[in-house]
Amino acid sequence: MIKAGIIGGAGYTGGEMLRILVNHPNVEIAFVNSTSNAGNLISDVHTDLIGDTDLRFTDSVNFDELFEASPSGGGLEGAVLFLCVGHGDAKKFLEANPINDNIKIIDLSQDFRLSANASFSTPDSGLKTKDFIYGLPELNRDQIKSAQNIANPGCFATCIQLGLLPLAAKGLINAEVHINATTGSTGAGQSLSTTSHFSWRNNNLSIYKAFEHQHLNEIGESLLQLQPTLSEALSFIPQRGAFTRGILASMYLESDLTLEEAQTIYEDYYSSHPFTHVSRKNIDLKQVVNTNKVLVHIEKHGNKLFIISIIDNLLKGASGQAVQNMNLMFGLEENSGLRLKAAYF
Numbered sequence: 001m002i003k004a005g006i007i008g009g010a011g012y013t014g015g016e017m018l019r020i021l022v023n024h025p026n027v028e029i030a031f032v033n034s035t036s037n038a039g040n041l042i043s044d045v046h047t048d049l050i051g052d053t054d055l056r057f058t059d060s061v062n063f064d065e066l067f068e069a070s071p072s073g074g075g076l077e078g079a080v081l082f083l084c085v086g087h088g089d090a091k092k093f094l095e096a097n098p099i100n101d102n103i104k105i106i107d108l109s110q111d112f113r114l115s116a117n118a119s120f121s122t123p124d125s126g127l128k129t130k131d132f133i134y135g136l137p138e139l140n141r142d143q144i145k146s147a148q149n150i151a152n153p154g155c156f157a158t159c160i161q162l163g164l165l166p167l168a169a170k171g172l173i174n175a176e177v178h179i180n181a182t183t184g185s186t187g188a189g190q191s192l193s194t195t196s197h198f199s200w201r202n203n204n205l206s207i208y209k210a211f212e213h214q215h216l217n218e219i220g221e222s223l224l225q226l227q228p229t230l231s232e233a234l235s236f237i238p239q240r241g242a243f244t245r246g247i248l249a250s251m252y253l254e255s256d257l258t259l260e261e262a263q264t265i266y267e268d269y270y271s272s273h274p275f276t277h278v279s280r281k282n283i284d285l286k287q288v289v290n291t292n293k294v295l296v297h298i299e300k301h302g303n304k305l306f307i308i309s310i311i312d313n314l315l316k317g318a319s320g321q322a323v324q325n326m327n328l329m330f331g332l333e334e335n336s337g338l339r340l341k342a343a344y345f
Contacts, residue, residue, distance in 0.1 A: 001026060001027065001028045001077060002026055002027050002028070002077050002078050002079065002080060002326070002330055003027075003028050003030040003078075003079045003080075004021055004027050004028070004029050004030060004079070004080050004081075004082065004326075005029075005030050005031050005032075005033070005061065005063075005079075005080075005081045005082070006018065006021075006029070006031070006032045006033065006081075006082045006084055007033045007061075007081065007082065007083050007084060007085055007093060008033065008034065008083065008084035008085040008086075008089075009032035009033060009034050009037075009042070009057060009084060010034040010036060010037045010045050010046075010057065011084060012186050012314055012318075013084040013108050013314060013318045013319050014032070014034070014084040014319075015045075015046045016314045016315060016318065016319035016320070017082055017084055017319040017322065017323070018032065018042060018046060018049060018053070019046075019048070019049065020319060020320065020323050020337055020338065021323070021337070022049065022052045022053050023052075023337060024323070024336065024337030025336065025337060026077070026330070026332055026336060026337070027326075027337070029053070029055060030079075031055075031058050031061060032055055032056075032057055032058070033057065033058055033059065033061055034057040034058075034059070035059045037057040038057050038058055038059035038060075039056060039057065039058075040056060040057050041054070041055075041056050041057075042055050042056065042057060045057070061097070063081075063097075063099055063100055063103060077330060078102075078104065078330055079102065079103045079104065080103065080104045080105070080106060080326055080329070080330075081099065081103055081104070081105050081106070082106050082108065082319075082322055083105065083106070083107040083108060083109060084108050084319070085108070085109055086109060087109045087110045087111065088109070088111065089109060089111075090107045090108075090109040090111040090112070091111045091112075091120065094120060094122070094130070095122055098122055098127055099127070100127070101127055101128050101130075101148070104147075104148055104149065104150075104326075104329055104330075105130065105132075105148070105149045105150070106135065106149075106150045106152055106322045106325055106326060106329075107132065107149070107150065107151055107152060108152045108318055108319070108322055110151075110154060110214065110218075111151070112132035112149070112151040113132075113134060113151040113153065113154070113157075113217075113218045114217055114218060114221060115221060118131060118132045118133075118134070118151065119131050119132070120132070130148070130149045131148070131149060132147075132149045132150060132151040133147040133149065133150055133151070134150075134151055134153065134218070134221075134222070135147075135150035135151055135152045135153060135321065135322070135325040136153045136158065136161060136222065136321075137273065137275075137321070137324055137325065137328060137334065138161075138162060138165060138269075138270065138273050138276055139161070139165060139222055139225065139226070141273075141328060144325055144328045144329060145328050145329065145331070147329060150322075150325045150329070152318065152321055152322045152325065153218060153317075153321065154214075154215040154218060154317070155183065155215075155247055155311070155313035155314075155317030155318060156181055156183065156213065156215040156236075156238060156247060156249070156317075157215040157218045157219050157222075158294075158311060158316060158317050158321065159181060159247045159248075159249045159294075159309050159310070159311045159313075159316075159317065160179055160181060160215070160219055160236070160249050160251070160309070161219055161222050161223070162276055162294050162296060162309050162311070163249055163251050163296055163307045163308070163309035164177065164219075164223060164251065164307070165222070165223075165226060165269065166265050166266045166268075166269035166270070167255075167265070167305075168222075168223045168226035168227040168230065169226045169227070169269060170265055171227050171229065172227075172255065172257065172265075173223065173227055173230055173232055173253065174232065174254075174255075175232055175253045175254040175255070176232050176233045176234075176235060176253065176254075177232065177233070177234050177235065177251055177252075177253045178235050178251065178252050178253065179234060179235060179236040179237065179249060179250070179251045180236075180237045180239065180249070180250050180251075181236070181237075181238055181239065181247055181248065181249035181250070182205075182238075182239040182240070182241040182247065182248055183238070183239070183240065183241060183246070183247045183313055184241055184243045184244045184245040184246050184247070184313060185201050185240070185241075185242075185243070185244055185245075186244055186245045186313060186314055195208075195240060201240065201242055202242055203242055204240075204242050205239060205240065205241065205242060206239065206240045207237055207238065207239050207240075208238055208239075208240060209238055210236075210237050210238070211235060211236065211237070213236055213238050215236075216234060216236055219234060219236075220234065232253075243285075245289055245290075245312055245313055245314055246285040246288065246289045246310065246311070246312055246313060247310065247311050247312075247313045247317060248285050248308065248309075248310050249308070249309050249310070250306070250307070250308050251306070251307045251308075251309075252301075252304045252305060252306045252307070253304070253305055254303050254304060254305075255300075255303065255304070255305035256303070257300075257305060258300065259298065259299065259300040262298050262300065262305055263278065263280065263298055266278045266296060266298060270296070274334050274335045275292050275293055275294055275316065275324065275334075275335065275338075276293075276294040276296065277293065277294065277295055277296070278295075278296050278297070278298070279295050279296065279297050280297075281297070282297055282308075283295045283296075283297045283308055283310055284310070285310050286342060286343075286344050287310065287342055287344070288310050288311055288312050288316070288342060289312050289342055289343070290312060290315070290340060290341070290342055290343050291312060291315060291316075291320075291340045291341065291342050292312070292315045292316045292320035292321065292323075292324060292335075292338045292340060293311075293312075293316065293340075293342070294309060294310070294311050294316055295309070295310050296308070296309045297309075315340070320338055320340070323337060323338060324338060
C-alpha cells in the first residue's frame with residue numbers, strides 16, 4: 001500500500017482528496033493535517049464521510065514515523081504527501097518542514113508550476129534540491145511517471161490547455177486565441193469573500209481578471225513546450241458562474257483546418273489518455289461534474305475553429321488530477337480509484 005498524508009485537509013480540495021483516497025484500492029491515509037481543526041473528526045468537517053473514516057485531523061506531523069522513511073520499509077510501496085494549501089503556503093510549509101527525499105510530493109498550489117519556480121531547496125535542510133514536474137498527464141505523462149515531485153496544474157489552466165494542446169502539438173496555433181471560461185463558486189476556495197457569498201453569487205454572473213488571469217502563465221508555457229514558435233496572443237476572459245462546481249471554456253481562432261481534419265487531430269492526440277474524450281455532439285457541464293473526465297467538442301464556423309472543453313474544477317482541475325498523477329508516479333493504472341460517475345440529474 002501507498003501511505004498518503006494530506007496537508008490542508010479541511011478545505012474543498014482536501015475534502016475531495018479524502019473522498020477519493022478513502023476508496024482508493026492502493027492507498028492508506030496516514031494522516032490529515034489541519035491546524036484549525038486539530039483533534040476534530042474528519043467526518044465532523046466533511047460530513048458526507050460519516051461511516052467512511054474515523055480519522056481525526058492533526059496539527060503536527062512526524063514524517064519519519066508515519067512514512068517509515070524508506071519506500072521499502074514496512075512492506076510499503078511508497079509514500080506521498082499532498083499539499084492542499086493556499087498559494088504561497090506550500091513553499092512556506094516545505095521551508096518549515098524539510099521532507100525526506102523518499103517521500104513524493106504533489107502540490108496543488110501554484111507555487112511550483114512555472115519553470116522559473118520549479119526547483120526548491122532549503123539551504124539548511126541537508127536534503128537534495130526538489131525539482132517539480134508540471135503535472136498535466138496529457139502533456140507530461142512520461143516525465144510524471146519518473147518524477148519525485150509534482151506541481152499540479154490550475155483548474156482554468158487544465159480546462160483551457162486540454163482544449164488547445166492538440167493544435168499546439170501540430171504547430172497550428174497561428175492566430176490569436178479568444179477564450180471565455182466560467183467557473184463555479186468552489187473555484188474561489190472555502191474562505192468567504194464578497195464574491196463567494198450565496199446571496200451575491202446566486203442568480204449572478206461577473207467577469208474578473210480579464211486578460212491577466214494568473215493561469216495564463218502556465219498555459220503559455222505548456223503551449224510553447226509543444227509549439228516553440230508560438231507568438232500569438234491568448235485573450236482570456238474568466239467569469240464567475242452561479243453554480244457550485246465545474247468549468248466550461250469556449251475558445252476560437254482562425255484556422256484553415258476542416259472540421260474533419262480538426263476532429264482527427266484531437267481524437268488522435270487523446271486516444272491514449274483515459275480521461276480526455278472528444279465528443280462529436282455538443283457537451284454540457286453536468287456530463288463531467290463529480291468525475292475526473294474532460295470532454296472536448298469542436299465546431300467550424302466559416303474560418304473560425306470553435307472549441308469547447310469542460311471539467312470539474314475540484315477533480316480534474318485539482319484533487320482528481322493529483323491522484324491521477326500519484327497513480328502514474330507509483331506505476332498504478334492511471335484511472336485507479338478514479339472511476340467516478342457524473343450525477344446527471
